[in-house]
Amino acid sequence: MKAAKRIGVEAIGWLLLVAGVAALILPGPGLLMVFGGLAILSQQYEWAERRLDPIKYRALKGAAESVETPLRIAFSCLGVLFITACGVLWIVGPEQPAWWPLPDWLWLTGGVGTGSTLLASAVIAVALLIYSYRRFHGKPDAVAELERDIDEADRDYREIQHRD
Numbered sequence: 001m002k003a004a005k006r007i008g009v010e011a012i013g014w015l016l017l018v019a020g021v022a023a024l025i026l027p028g029p030g031l032l033m034v035f036g037g038l039a040i041l042s043q044q045y046e047w048a049e050r051r052l053d054p055i056k057y058r059a060l061k062g063a064a065e066s067v068e069t070p071l072r073i074a075f076s077c078l079g080v081l082f083i084t085a086c087g088v089l090w091i092v093g094p095e096q097p098a099w100w101p102l103p104d105w106l107w108l109t110g111g112v113g114t115g116s117t118l119l120a121s122a123v124i125a126v127a128l129l130i131y132s133y134r135r136f137h138g139k140p141d142a143v144a145e146l147e148r149d150i151d152e153a154d155r156d157y158r159e160i161q162h163r164d
Contacts, residue, residue, distance in 0.1 A: 006044070013040030013048075031059040032124070050160050053153035061150060063132035064143050073137075076129050084122040090115030 020033030035055050041048035066076050089108070092115075096107040108114075136142050 009040060010044055013037050013044070016040065031055065031062065032128070035059055050157060054150070054157050057146060057150040057153050060146055063128060064136040064146060066129065067132045067137040073129075073133070076125075080122050080125045080129065083118050083125065087115045087118030087122060090118060 014037065016033050017037030020030050020035070020037055023030035023033055035052070038048045038052050038055060042052050065072070067073055090110065091112050093108055093111055096104055100107055136146075
């Protein structure tokens with residue numbers, strides 16, 4: 001039973017890692033999923049544990065940068081609204097318009113599954129935006145501490161790489 005649990009946890013870790021890498025270029029919280037996958041895999045693999053801190057701090061840095069200025073906050077909110085609108089469009093699945101130049105099967109491919117994933121990404125994005133705002137907006141000390149953490153994690157990672 002213990003081996004089955006280990007295999008299941010490892011499979012989830014790999015799935016999150018691969019999906020996170022894909023979500024770096026596709027809609028979705030890619031860095032967050034990569035971090036989650038590495039966090040799970042770090043229980044089994046030393047290489048994953050070594051890469052965990054640098055990714056965690058870079059994800060937090062991205063979160064801090066997303067709420068630095070009102071313009072960035074507005075663009076982040078617009079991005080969430082766009083993802084939400086796309087998710088609703090995919091779920092509703094309107095008829096293909098006459099102006100659509102591509103084959104019929106390429107109109108809103110994925111249907112409800114794609115729409116649901118987009119809506120889930122929008123919910124995660126809102127939660128991350130609220131978290132980032134509360135933790136970093138107008139708090140230069142928190143951002144400076146994060147910069148120090150990034151430098152320290154990079155230094156530690158280079159030391160480990162040099163020893164290997």
